[in-house]
Amino acid sequence: MEFLRQTEVIQWKDGEYQTIKENSVDDEYTYLFIDYLPPRKFSTYPIDLKDFAVGYCLGEGLIKDYSDIESITVDGTNLLISTKLSHDPEEDLEQDGIVQERKGNCEHACVCRLLEYQGVNSDNAGGIRSELKTIERNDSDLKINATQIIEDMEHLTDEAKIWQKTAGVHVAQLKYKDNIIIREDVSRHVAVDKVIGAAAKEGYDFSQCYVSYSGRMPADMLIKVIRVGIPIIISNAAPASSGIDVARAGNITMIGFVRDNRFTVFTAPERVNFEE
The missing domain is CATH 3.10.20.10 (Ubiquitin-like (UB roll))
Known part of the structure; x- marks a missing residue:
């Protein structure tokens, strides 16, 4: 079931306007x-x-x-x-x-x-998870190819069905070996929670998983992946400085600005194979 609502709106473009029906998320x-x-x-x-x-x-x-x-x-x-x-x-x-x-x-x-x-x-907005008393280093040996990072973000966009209809949700993707889980939500946090929960139900080894999603990367998002043991987080958006600090302390590979066939690795670059 899709929780969508259609609204009659006026669209203006290039000096002309027309009445159309626009989809929105029924949150x-x-x-x-x-x-x-x-x-x-x-x-x-x-x-x-x-x-x-x-x-x-x-x-x-x-x-x-x-x-x-x-x-x-x-x-x-x-x-x-x-x-x-x-x-x-x-x-x-x-x-x-x-x-x-x-x-x-x-x-x-x-x-x-x-x-x-x-x-x-x-x-x-950075509430309950914004503090973590101790941060354990993630020593996962998982590696990812540079070209795979671009492909994963393209796949994320292609499979974001609700986003394509509304542009009103975030989308998260968790990859484990050849298995991919995708979930959407109005909250980037909830979208990531959903893929983590689905992966846990399947018994995936989080040390060999990584997450790609839409949205910023503040400290509370990094604390989430540190707690469950995911070593790599990828986004098309920017990190917050708090997120960089937590990622560095937890040895999490943080990759942002994945767009236009480019990306930026902020922490733990050893998990990225830049030659492939």
């Missing part, structure tokens, strides 16, 4: 209810939401492996996620004045009550 708010933590709110393109939930929990450090998730329940655009790990519900919920509802052996927080709370905003 929705999505809430993640992870164990008993306060809900987390995101603006999303509401497909592949289970992939998003898995990728978000991995990138946020709430789980170490896909097997840590016990269940994911989708209720519209609300996602209820139970994990095997112990996340203290009472401290987080009481801090925000949210009362936990217990029914028999079920300790799920009352969804209706929690929906009244705006939730923890997503990190689209």
Whole structure:
């Protein structure tokens, strides 16, 4: 199902104008209810939401492996996620004045009550993931050819079906050997979460994966790939200086400005074969 909306608009071009119908993305708010933590709110393109939930929990450090998730329940655009790990519900919920509802052996927080709370905003502007106490170096031996970087970005553009119709989403692509996963979303963070989650469900070795996507590369995006162990991140856009610092500390290969048959390697260039 495509969440698209058509609107009648007036298009001006070269001194002439006409009435046409334009596609736009029908984005929705999505809430993640992870164990008993306060809900987390995101603006999303509401497909592949289970992939998003898995990728978000991995990138946020709430789980170490896909097997840590016990269940994911989708209720519209609300996602209820139970994990095997112990996340203290009472401290987080009481801090925000949210009362936990217990029914028999079920300790799920009352969804209706929690929906009244705006939730923890997503990190689209550098929020929750913007700090990482320790950064472990990524010593993956993965290498990529220079020509492959260009080809991957072209493939990303060719397969961005919703972007082609609306120009209103970001697209992310994760490659593992000959396998490619592509997801789209109004948020670049959520798009990357979706490909990470889908790859985790398939059991891919993240140390041999790399991600190409549309959008800037700030610190919180680099922290996401560091947490899951992805060694290479590629974008058609620019990095932020915070992203460069984190990439350098984590030994992540950061490649930006992939366009017009060129690119720029900002960190860990040893993973790029410039001759091929």
